Amino acid sequence: MSAQLLQPAFADPVLDAQRGFRAALKALAGPGLIQSLHDVPSLEGLAPATYALCLALLDVDTPLWLAPSFDTPLIRANLAFHCGCPLTSVRSEAQFALLAADDLLDLSGFDTGNDRYPDQSCTLLVQLPSLNGGQVLTWHGPGIERQHSISLPLAEGFWAERERRNEFPRGLDLFFSAGHELIGLPRSTRIAEERA
Amino acid sequence: MNDMTQVSVRDAAYNFAYLDEQTKRMIRRALLKAVAIPGYQVPFGGREMPLPYGWGTGGMQLTAAILGADDVLKVIDQGADDTTNAVSIRRFFARTAGVVTTESTPDATVIQTRHRIPETPLHADQIMVYQVPIPDPLRFIEPSETETRTMHALNDYGVMHVKLYEDIATFGHIATAYAYPVMVDERYVMDPSPIPKFDNPKLDMSPALMLFGAGREKRLYAVPPYTRVTSLDFEDHPFEVQKWEACCAICGSRDAFLDELILDDAGTQSFVCSDTYYCAQRVSQQEQGQ
Numbered sequence: 001m002s003a004q005l006l007q008p009a010f011a012d013p014v015l016d017a018q019r020g021f022r023a024a025l026k027a028l029a030g031p032g033l034i035q036s037l038h039d040v041p042s043l044e045g046l047a048p049a050t051y052a053l054c055l056a057l058l059d060v061d062t063p064l065w066l067a068p069s070f071d072t073p074l075i076r077a078n079l080a081f082h083c084g085c086p087l088t089s090v091r092s093e094a095q096f097a098l099l100a101a102d103d104l105l106d107l108s109g110f111d112t113g114n115d116r117y118p119d120q121s122c123t124l125l126v127q128l129p130s131l132n133g134g135q136v137l138t139w140h141g142p143g144i145e146r147q148h149s150i151s152l153p154l155a156e157g158f159w160a161e162r163e164r165r166n167e168f169p170r171g172l173d174l175f176f177s178a179g180h181e182l183i184g185l186p187r188s189t190r191i192a193e194e195r196a
Numbered sequence: 197m198n199d200m201t202q203v204s205v206r207d208a209a210y211n212f213a214y215l216d217e218q219t220k221r222m223i224r225r226a227l228l229k230a231v232a233i234p235g236y237q238v239p240f241g242g243r244e245m246p247l248p249y250g251w252g253t254g255g256m257q258l259t260a261a262i263l264g265a266d267d268v269l270k271v272i273d274q275g276a277d278d279t280t281n282a283v284s285i286r287r288f289f290a291r292t293a294g295v296v297t298t299e300s301t302p303d304a305t306v307i308q309t310r311h312r313i314p315e316t317p318l319h320a321d322q323i324m325v326y327q328v329p330i331p332d333p334l335r336f337i338e339p340s341e342t343e344t345r346t347m348h349a350l351n352d353y354g355v356m357h358v359k360l361y362e363d364i365a366t367f368g369h370i371a372t373a374y375a376y377p378v379m380v381d382e383r384y385v386m387d388p389s390p391i392p393k394f395d396n397p398k399l400d401m402s403p404a405l406m407l408f409g410a411g412r413e414k415r416l417y418a419v420p421p422y423t424r425v426t427s428l429d430f431e432d433h434p435f436e437v438q439k440w441e442a443c444c445a446i447c448g449s450r451d452a453f454l455d456e457l458i459l460d461d462a463g464t465q466s467f468v469c470s471d472t473y474y475c476a477q478r479v480s481q482q483e484q485g486q
Contacts (some may be wrong), residue, residue, distance in 0.1 A: 187233070
């Protein structure tokens with residue numbers, strides 16, 4: 001591992017990790033509401049928000065699955081150094097997975113937990129170019145007072161794929177990130193098409 | 197800032213908020229899953245805390261995992277800010293995290309509580325952390341964890357209604373007055389911690405995030421904001437909260453949860469608000485009004 005590959009991560013590992021986590025907690029407790037993270041480092045290929053989630057949540061206990069587009073020597077080296085998380089190529093072993101928009105049409109293999117322990121499911125970190133510009137959908141469920149209209153730029157097939165993998169309480173929880181911002185989509189959120 | 201708020205200096209001998217970073221990450225990951233599955237009990241690797249089980253170790257671990265340098269912490273014990281448990285926990289985090297502590301409900305961003313929800317309405321930027329002794333509402337009916345986990349998995353809660361029915365058969369009404377079981381988002385039956393059933397309606401569609409931590413049992417669970425939380429009941433025996441004929445002897449409130457005081461050997465009663473901040477606010481408003 002060459003020394004130039006390694007780049008600085010959080011300036012204050014304790015408090016920056018706490019801020020990253022609280023943004024994630026707020027994003028998941030208020031699905032669809034954009035949370036912003038400031039003063040976080042970025043890595044070539046990883047947006048600041050994505051990288052902050054990795055640094056805040058990953059460690060030796062969390063096998064990570066990398067989509068091919070994120071599987072670069074730079075990302076591997078820095079996640080290994082700063083998080084120490086084992087990488088896995090087997091989806092079912094992963095507790096976290098790093099994906100791009102293109103990877104969302106096939107979510108097979110990721111652990112959705114089981115009825116007795118639905119918490120043992122995989123969490124997907126999805127990096128997008130932006131958090132709007134797609135089809136407008138209505139989100140409702142826990143964490144949402146009435147409903148939110150969200151237009152994530154995702155292929156239509158993703159929502160059917162999510163539906164297939166979601167059999168509450170089993171399911172996949174997602175974080176969408178772009179630049180410094182992130183949105184949470186827990187399995188409990190119900191999605192409907194916007195009525196014209 | 198007002199006189200209810202205290203600024204303190206962090207003791208650098210401890211990691212921020214006492215717990216080590218890997219423990220915090222483990223609890224944080226569990227909390228995210230708890231929020232994603234409202235009302236479901238997530239197992240976590242509970243740590244020993246520098247105080248005995250039963251004094252709020254579960255709540256403290258959750259508070260330690262979520263607390264940041266900008267947070268304002270309030271701790272209450274049965275509604276009171278000035279009881280032993282509340283004072284010790286507040287001092288613990290003032291020392292290990294250097295956070296600002298307060299007695300004011302609206303000023304707090306994190307409220308750790310033992311068995312009450314404040315009377316003052318909560319807002320969206322607040323997190324409530326509950327101390328929980330026995331997290332599983334089915335535990336008193338079925339002692340086996342394997343069995344209760346299967347019952348939760350199968351959404352098999354008939355036995356819970358049988359217990360409430362037995363109350364009606366014996367006493368003529370549902371006699372459960374605290375830790376009254378609730379249904380979260382129409383899926384999981386949850387123990388709201390031993391809060392009086394008076395507080396149960398405050399859980400429903402609350403704008404604040406609710407986190408529950410049981411240290412001895414090593415379980416945590418959550419109710420996200422704006423989540424439907426209904427107290428279990430029957431059509432002919434609907435859920436009801438406690439009512440008092442008396443009012444608070446200090447502030448005169450008729451809407452708050454009242455504690456009974458026995459004043460002498462003859463059993464003379466008096467009632468006061470259990471929420472000390474709420475009571476003190478009302479008294480100072482009345483004084484200003486005069």
